[in-house]
Amino acid sequence: MGLYYGARLALGGADVRFLLRSDLAAVRARGSVRLRVDGRWLEAKPVKAYATTAEIGAVDLVVIAAKTTANASVAAALPPLLHAETALLTLQNGLGADEYFAARFEPRRVLGGLAFIANNRTDPGEVTCFHPGTLTLGQFGGPPTDRLRDLAAQFNAAEVKAHVAENLASARWHKLVWNVPFNGLSIAAGGLTTDRLCADPRWSAEVRALMGEVQEAAAALGFPIADDFLRAQYDVTPPMGAYRPSSLVDFQAGREVEVEPIWGEPMRRARAAGVAVPHLARLYDQLCGLCRRPGTG
Numbered sequence: 414m415g416l417y418y419g420a421r422l423a424l425g426g427a428d429v430r431f432l433l434r435s436d437l438a439a440v441r442a443r444g445s446v447r448l449r450v451d452g453r454w455l456e457a458k459p460v461k462a463y464a465t466t467a468e469i470g471a472v473d474l475v476v477i478a479a480k481t482t483a484n485a486s487v488a489a490a491l492p493p494l495l496h497a498e499t500a501l502l503t504l505q506n507g508l509g510a511d512e513y514f515a516a517r518f519e520p521r522r523v524l525g526g527l528a529f530i531a532n533n534r535t536d537p538g539e540v541t542c543f544h545p546g547t548l549t550l551g552q553f554g555g556p557p558t559d560r561l562r563d564l565a566a567q568f569n570a571a572e573v574k575a576h577v578a579e580n581l582a583s584a585r586w587h588k589l590v591w592n593v594p595f596n597g598l599s600i601a602a603g604g605l606t607t608d609r610l611c612a613d614p615r616w617s618a619e620v621r622a623l624m625g626e627v628q629e630a631a632a633a634l635g636f637p638i639a640d641d642f643l644r645a646q647y648d649v650t651p652p653m654g655a656y657r658p659s660s661l662v663d664f665q666a667g668r669e670v671e672v673e674p675i676w677g678e679p680m681r682r683a684r685a686a687g688v689a690v691p692h693l694a695r696l697y698d699q700l701c702g703l704c705r706r707p708g709t710g
Contacts, residue, residue: 425571507674
């Protein structure tokens with residue numbers, strides 16, 4: 414995510430600085446970050462790549478694209494990047510990340526981003542995009558601000574289809590309609606890509622059942638999701654081809670999976686609102702076992 418959106422902004426003329434870990438040496442040696450989109454290569458060069466936030470210094474916008482499992486280390490690294498008006502954009506999945514950073518930094522700084530996109534890192538400093546999708550931006554704890562609208566305009570100018578959400582919490586639940594079934598079932602089904610989940614009647618029915626439970630829970634919390642949205646989220650998936658959702662990529666690489674924000678926290682909030690979510694609860698329990706994380710709900 415960070416490579417993709419950072420490269421897009423850089424190609425659009427923004428002064429972008431990349432904080433890199435394992436990719437740092439390769440990116441510095443090549444002098445660029447690369448995107449493969451619609452069979453063509455886009456290259457942002459020269460690239461500004463750094464190993465620490467202290468090297469980067471204060472910036473106007475921090476795009477937090479790390480997994481939520483790394484949020485403690487992200488929060489510890491943030492202070493050198495902040496000046497009085499620095500905004501924090503959380504491009505993260507599930508529920509709870511916005512609250513996490515708002516509690517540790519000023520809530521007014523926090524912007525939420527939801528990336529409806531299919532991409533994978535295929536080599537150091539290189540991302541292959543299967544579906545560019547859209548980017549939804551929202552203001553934590555309040556209505557959209559001028560700063561948020563200006564950021565959406567900057568993304569659009571960089572050829573990222575971005576729009577502003579009136580309610581960030583509602584947008585987060587909309588994103589779960591896809592993430593809950595496809596990220597979770599790809600692991601529970603033994604490593605199936607999204608096209609195979611849709612092609613198998615058993616898994617396809619489970620995808621739709623999970624989507625329905627997310628819809629019901631969101632409605633109980635005051636965030637209605639239209640039936641047409643569910644259909645569109647399903648219908649856009651088969652054309653992606655043999656796509657591995659990010660949670661499956663993490664699982665197969667032996668990395669920690671974002672079990673709590675994507676499945677645990679939505680399940681707990683659904684139950685607190687009086688909504689039974691048996692399909693979600695079963696999937697959560699499966700993932701806790703498969704990912705060796707103890708269940709909390």
